[in-house]
Amino acid sequence: MRRLWLLFAQTVTVVLALYFVYAALGPQRSAPVRLQQMGNAERPAVMLEAGPAKPPLSASGSYRAAAGRAMPAVVNIVTSKKPKRGKHPLLRDPFFKKFFGDRDGEGEDDESSLGSGVIVSAEGYILTNNHVVEAADDIEVALADGRKAAAKVVGTDPETDLAVIKITLDKLPVIVLGQAEQAQVGDVVLAIGNPFGVGQTVTMGIISALGRNNLHINQFENFIQTDAAINFGNSGGALVDANGNLLGINSAIYSQSGGSVGIGFAIPVSTAKTVMEAIIKSGHMVRGWIGVETQEITPELANSFGLKRQSGAIIAGVVRNGPADKGGIKPGDILLSVDDKPVTDTNGMLNLIAQLVPGGKAKMKVLRKSRETTLDITVGKRPASAK
Numbered sequence: 001m002r003r004l005w006l007l008f009a010q011t012v013t014v015v016l017a018l019y020f021v022y023a024a025l026g027p028q029r030s031a032p033v034r035l036q037q038m039g040n041a042e043r044p045a046v047m048l049e050a051g052p053a054k055p056p057l058s059a060s061g062s063y064r065a066a067a068g069r070a071m072p073a074v075v076n077i078v079t080s081k082k083p084k085r086g087k088h089p090l091l092r093d094p095f096f097k098k099f100f101g102d103r104d105g106e107g108e109d110d111e112s113s114l115g116s117g118v119i120v121s122a123e124g125y126i127l128t129n130n131h132v133v134e135a136a137d138d139i140e141v142a143l144a145d146g147r148k149a150a151a152k153v154v155g156t157d158p159e160t161d162l163a164v165i166k167i168t169l170d171k172l173p174v175i176v177l178g179q180a181e182q183a184q185v186g187d188v189v190l191a192i193g194n195p196f197g198v199g200q201t202v203t204m205g206i207i208s209a210l211g212r213n214n215l216h217i218n219q220f221e222n223f224i225q226t227d228a229a230i231n232f233g234n235s236g237g238a239l240v241d242a243n244g245n246l247l248g249i250n251s252a253i254y255s256q257s258g259g260s261v262g263i264g265f266a267i268p269v270s271t272a273k274t275v276m277e278a279i280i281k282s283g284h285m286v287r288g289w290i291g292v293e294t295q296e297i298t299p300e301l302a303n304s305f306g307l308k309r310q311s312g313a314i315i316a317g318v319v320r321n322g323p324a325d326k327g328g329i330k331p332g333d334i335l336l337s338v339d340d341k342p343v344t345d346t347n348g349m350l351n352l353i354a355q356l357v358p359g360g361k362a363k364m365k366v367l368r369k370s371r372e373t374t375l376d377i378t379v380g381k382r383p384a385s386a387k
Helices: 002-025 064-073 094-100 269-282 299-305 323-327 346-354
Strands: 034-038 041-046 074-081 111-119 125-129 138-142 148-150 152-157 162-166 188-193 201-212 223-226 238-240 246-253 264-268 292-296 313-318 334-338 361-368 371-378
Touching: 064 074, 064 188, 064 238, 111 246, 125 246, 125 269, 152 269, 162 269, 188 223, 188 246, 223 246, 246 269, 264 269, 292 346, 313 323, 313 346, 323 371, 334 346
Parallel strands: none
Antiparallel strands: 034 041, 074 111, 074 138, 111 125, 125 162, 138 148, 152 162, 188 201, 188 238, 201 223, 223 264, 238 246, 246 264, 292 313, 313 334, 334 361, 361 371
């Protein structure tokens, strides 16, 4: 009996030992998985002992937020111009038309061109370049959301190559105006437009230079230079900062081939805003004028005049009976300041005088025969063809 009990105890011990070994080393049982419907397939909905979800990938280095903010307000502009009608009297003669038909402009298609623009007001005002809409008979604006509308010209300013057109649509996206005066060389910028008619396109670059002038593109120049690609069709489009705020209106490029070589120019938003407000108010830009022709002070001229300075503008000519003539300015005078603002060169002088209000008086300091004189000039209104 004792022998049987010992055998039983040993057997139970072995069985328990084998059970614990199997439990410790055997395969793990999977936790139950619940499935949920996802379209036409099923996938695990909840996994036990799953790790924490990974955070979304960082957008660091991406400018998609800036592009997404500005792109809806940038539009494509298609203009068309009807062919010129024949001017020969015979083409208008009724007997000629009776036998040969109306051949006045026969076989000629409408001329069309592409450009871009920026919606700057919920009322439908759009900033673009003057050369985009100049002499156009019909203007069509296409929005990024697919809508299209005919546009009319509110006013133009050829001297800055800016124009304001207007469309009538509801719920228009409006771009936010930036601070161009706070921009610095090296800042990242995006150019948005419709190059070559391929559709809305964003290119990236930096501000290469500020205050570019004497390029002989426009009469009034204060360009932002950028290496963001600007091509045919980008004219009138937006140059925006890294936050999507408008810094300038893309206007021109330097290129020998017609394509972008990394030298593009945009009109600062500060200039564009001033011109836009004047056009919306009165239909055109009003500038001051005194009626003078000027010349830069070169080292050679400084020596010949015995000048100790090379800043200012030499008065080379005076319009007879113009504001400067009536105020006492004479050829050979050197204009030093306008309303106590120093004149650095002819371009600076032009901008200072243009900012004056026609009809008002301005104090102008001139250097005449080594003596400084201050003159009171009644400012005139700048003619459209003034230099």
